[in-house]
Amino acid sequence: MSWFKRVKEGIVTRTEEKKEAPDGLFVKCPSCKKMATAKVIHEHQHVCLNCAHHFQVGSAEYFHILFDEDQFTELDANLVSGDPLQFTDTKAYPDRIKASIEKTGLKDAIRTAHGKVEGQDLVVACMDFNFIGGSMGSVMGEKIARAIDYSLEHKMPLMIISKSGGARMMEGALSLMQMAKTSAKLALLSQARIPYFSLMTDPTTGGVTASFAMLGDFNMAEPNALIGFAGPRVIKETIGKDLPKGFQRAEFLVDHGFLDFIVDRRELKHKLATLIRMLKQD
Amino acid sequence: MELELDFEKPVVELKKKLEELKHTEATSKVDLSAAIREMEAKLLELQQQVYGNLTRWQRVQLSRHPERPYALDFIQAICDDFIELFGDRTIADDKAMVGGFGRIGNETIMFIGQQKGRDTKSRKLRNFGMANPEGYRKALRLMKMAEKFNKPIVTLIDTPGAFPGLEAEERGQGEAIARNLLEMSVLKVPVICIVIGEGASGGALGIGIGDKVYMLENTWYSVISPESCSSILWRSWDHKEKAAEALKLTAQDNLDLKLIDGIIEEPLGGAHKDPEAVFKAVKQVIQKDLKALKAKEADVRIEKRIKKFSSMGVVA
Numbered sequence: 107m108s109w110f111k112r113v114k115e116g117i118v119t120r121t122e123e124k125k126e127a128p129d130g131l132f133v134k135c136p137s138c139k140k141m142a143t144a145k146v147i148h149e150h151q152h153v154c155l156n157c158a159h160h161f162q163v164g165s166a167e168y169f170h171i172l173f174d175e176d177q178f179t180e181l182d183a184n185l186v187s188g189d190p191l192q193f194t195d196t197k198a199y200p201d202r203i204k205a206s207i208e209k210t211g212l213k214d215a216i217r218t219a220h221g222k223v224e225g226q227d228l229v230v231a232c233m234d235f236n237f238i239g240g241s242m243g244s245v246m247g248e249k250i251a252r253a254i255d256y257s258l259e260h261k262m263p264l265m266i267i268s269k270s271g272g273a274r275m276m277e278g279a280l281s282l283m284q285m286a287k288t289s290a291k292l293a294l295l296s297q298a299r300i301p302y303f304s305l306m307t308d309p310t311t312g313g314v315t316a317s318f319a320m321l322g323d324f325n326m327a328e329p330n331a332l333i334g335f336a337g338p339r340v341i342k343e344t345i346g347k348d349l350p351k352g353f354q355r356a357e358f359l360v361d362h363g364f365l366d367f368i369v370d371r372r373e374l375k376h377k378l379a380t381l382i383r384m385l386k387q388d
Numbered sequence: 389m390e391l392e393l394d395f396e397k398p399v400v401e402l403k404k405k406l407e408e409l410k411h412t413e414a415t416s417k418v419d420l421s422a423a424i425r426e427m428e429a430k431l432l433e434l435q436q437q438v439y440g441n442l443t444r445w446q447r448v449q450l451s452r453h454p455e456r457p458y459a460l461d462f463i464q465a466i467c468d469d470f471i472e473l474f475g476d477r478t479i480a481d482d483k484a485m486v487g488g489f490g491r492i493g494n495e496t497i498m499f500i501g502q503q504k505g506r507d508t509k510s511r512k513l514r515n516f517g518m519a520n521p522e523g524y525r526k527a528l529r530l531m532k533m534a535e536k537f538n539k540p541i542v543t544l545i546d547t548p549g550a551f552p553g554l555e556a557e558e559r560g561q562g563e564a565i566a567r568n569l570l571e572m573s574v575l576k577v578p579v580i581c582i583v584i585g586e587g588a589s590g591g592a593l594g595i596g597i598g599d600k601v602y603m604l605e606n607t608w609y610s611v612i613s614p615e616s617c618s619s620i621l622w623r624s625w626d627h628k629e630k631a632a633e634a635l636k637l638t639a640q641d642n643l644d645l646k647l648i649d650g651i652i653e654e655p656l657g658g659a660h661k662d663p664e665a666v667f668k669a670v671k672q673v674i675q676k677d678l679k680a681l682k683a684k685e686a687d688v689r690i691e692k693r694i695k696k697f698s699s700m701g702v703v704a
Contacts, residue, residue: 188702190645191636195621244701251698273589273611275620278635279647282589282611283700286597289569290694297574313611315562316550316590321570335562335590336552344552354557364560 135159151371160328160371162308165217165232168267172230172375178221181229182252186213187245193276202238202276212237214245215270218253220262224379229257232267235309240270242314243277247284250318254291257300263382264295265303268319271337272312285317292321301385303378305369306333306356324381325365327356333364393449396657399438402431439656442606444632444641448614450606451585455660457667459501459544462584463490465667466674470499473530479559482523484515484551485595487530489539492671495678498534500527500595501544504585517586518551521564524594528568531575540578540678543595548613550591565594572597573694578681580674582652583607583639584659599693600677601647603639604666605654609647610637647700 132141137159147154151171152161169178186203193199207213215237220229231253233240250266257264273281295302304322306315308331315335319325327333334341334354342349352358359365369377392400406427413420442450450456463470467490474481487500502519505511519527527543534541550561572579572595581598587609603609617631618624636642639651652669655662681689 186704188704190702191634193634195634244703247701248703275612275617275635277611277702278637279610279642280645280701282593282609283647283697285566285590285593286569286573286697287700289566290573290597290697293570293574294694296570313590316565316594317569318566320560320563320566333562334557335550335565336557340552341554341557345554347554349554353554362558362560364563 133161135161151374153371158329158370160308160330162235162269164234164236164269165212165267168232169217169219169221169230171371172223172228172265172378173219173221174223174225178219178230181218181220181256182249183217184213185245185249187243187277190244190280191276191278193278195276199276206237210234210237214249215240215242215274216246216249218249218256220256220260223375223382226379226382227260227262228265228378228382229253229260229262230265230267233269235269235271238274240268240314241272241274241281242270242284243274243281244284246274247281247287250284250288251291254288254295257295258298261298261300263301263303263385265305265378266318266322267305267307268310268314269307270310270312270314272314282313285313288318289321292318296323299387301382303381305374306365307331309333311335311337320364322366326367326369327359327365328371329356329368331356333359391454393446393453395438395446395449399431399435399657402427402434406431435656439658443629444608444636444638445614445629447606447638448608448628448632450658451608453658453660454506456585457659457663458506459486459499459503459546459584461663462544462667462670463488463499463501465663466671467491467497467499468493474526476522476526476529478522478525480520480522482515482519482526483513484517484519484547485523485526487527492675495675496537496539497674497678498530498539498541499544500530500541501584502547502591502595504546515551517547518549519547519591519594520551520553520556521559521561524550524561524564524568527595528564528571531572531579535575535577538577540681541575541580541598542674543579543581543598545581545583545587545592545596545609546585547588547591548586549588550594565590568594569597573697574690576686576690578678578689579693580677580681582670582673583609583648584670586613588613597693597697599681599689600649602650602652602673603642603648604652604659604670605639606658607639608632608637609639609642610635 135154138157140156152163189200218231306327310333469491472488486503490499502517504517505514579598581601583603614628614632615625618627642648659666
């Protein structure tokens with residue numbers, strides 16, 4: 107006879123609720139293996155104090171880092187995915203979506219918001235990698251398109267923070283067309299001379315790289331972020347050779363002329379605000 | 389010599405029998421016309437049965453048929469004159485991406501397309517139709533030139549994907565494709581895109597933003613090939629048929645999803661069975677659409693083009 111009885115099956119606490127780590131809990135840096143408290147890491151924009159490794163974080167953390175006093179208005183928060191193809195692999199697509207919503211407390215792999223950065227308006231679209239690998243389906247395309255419309259309407263600069271494995275396979279050609287959709291909208295933003303900042307974080311690959319991520323007026327990246335069109339494994343299989351050290355990392359992309367600069371997350375907000383101020387039209 | 393696909397075997401065998409029968413009649417002078425007629429009717433019925441109910445995977449196979457007409461075959465057959473133009477003016481000429489000015493009657497058109505090779509040597513030269521960044525930049529250079537001289541653009545899409553190589557990454561494959569998507573959506577001249585073979589992912593889309601987008605009947609267009617999809621989802625290429633079904637990648641699927649504007653029919657058994665008929669059909673579509681598109685102002689075309697792509701997607 108057991109002393110305790112489980113009332114509900116499985117683990118019922120949502121990841122979102124679990125995230126607030128109690129003070130004193132330690133986090134190990136995956137790069138230098140040094141330990142630090144979760145609280146200290148959080149206070150330093152999720153960057154390792156010892157080796158400056160940038161921990162992978164999501165929209166909640168970036169909004170917290172960027173927006174003044176943590177104040178922002180989320181846009182189109184309730185958009186969720188349909189199932190246009192009735193796609194089923196090991197799991198039916200709607201079940202996969204449902205499970206991801208349960209697991210992450212998010213509706214899809216991107217959130218968009220309007221807030222102020224050092225007192226200046228900015229529209230930010232930021233991806234969440236823990237929602238099906240940050241993959242781009244119709245919801246991401248639509249949210250970015252609407253964020254661009256919002257930027258156009260209110261004449262506010264736009265920033266997209268990318269962290270994605272690429273297009274969402276379960277939406278087939280529909281996900282492919284999100285590349286066309288977002289790029290076409292960016293053409294309008296460009297014609298309106300509204301600045302667009304693209305921040306690529308680890309990792310940014312596939313259809314996201316081959317559309318809006320590479321189309322910034324300012325292409326920026328976090329240190330050591332993996333950025334590419336094809337993934338390293340595919341390239342390795344194609345050429346049958348090991349890839350050079352640092353291949354497809356942010357520093358490699360700067361050297362090849364595809365990024366304006368690399369920005370440390372702790373300097374992101376101020377650098378961004380400075381640029382926005384420089385570009386202000388009188 | 390006809391190259392047969394696995395599912396075509398019954399048709400090919402019956403055809404062979406028919407040939408034998410005809411040969412027997414010719415050499416033996418016995419009247420077999422009734423039997424021949426009967427067999428011909430049976431062959432037609434069998435062809436309609438086999439080709440009329442193609443699975444998605446079988447259409448993928450037809451889209452890759454080694455005898456299928458390629459971009460330059462189309463251009464040369466459709467145009468009265470064609471002058472091929474080379475190079476991206478920066479680094480190289482990409483042989484997987486071809487282009488140039490062609491003339492149909494009084495109309496000068498910029499043709500651009502991915503080009504595959506037909507034998508080992510030319511396949512290697514064309515890199516199997518997989519363009520590098522310089523291919524996409526060459527395409528953009530030619531499109532910009534067409535815009536400068538106010539000539540419409542026709543792109544012919546046929547690629548298993550943009551090349552996933554080391555140098556391709558160094559030279560910014562992602563940036564090259566992204567730039568084309570943005571620039572093509574605001575080109576001032578009419579743009580017609582036709583998938584003539586394989587439409588694989590960003591590599592296809594990189595020349596695929598048009599006022600009108602068509603697919604030939606036995607082609608595919610999706611975010612990933614059935615093989616790669618299978619290897620990601622089921623860890624092996626063996627489920628490519630299942631993946632093709634799941635991806636809904638045929639011309640009819642894409643029309644149903646409102647991602648393309650129309651389907652151009654192919655002869656029974658695929659474009660390679662009667663290329664002339666396909667060239668004619670494609671030429672007619674180009675001529676008809678250009679007339680309608682040229683009647684509109686550039687601003688109106690651009691607005692409509694952007695609106696069309698902006699409306700793609702399904703959200704709840």
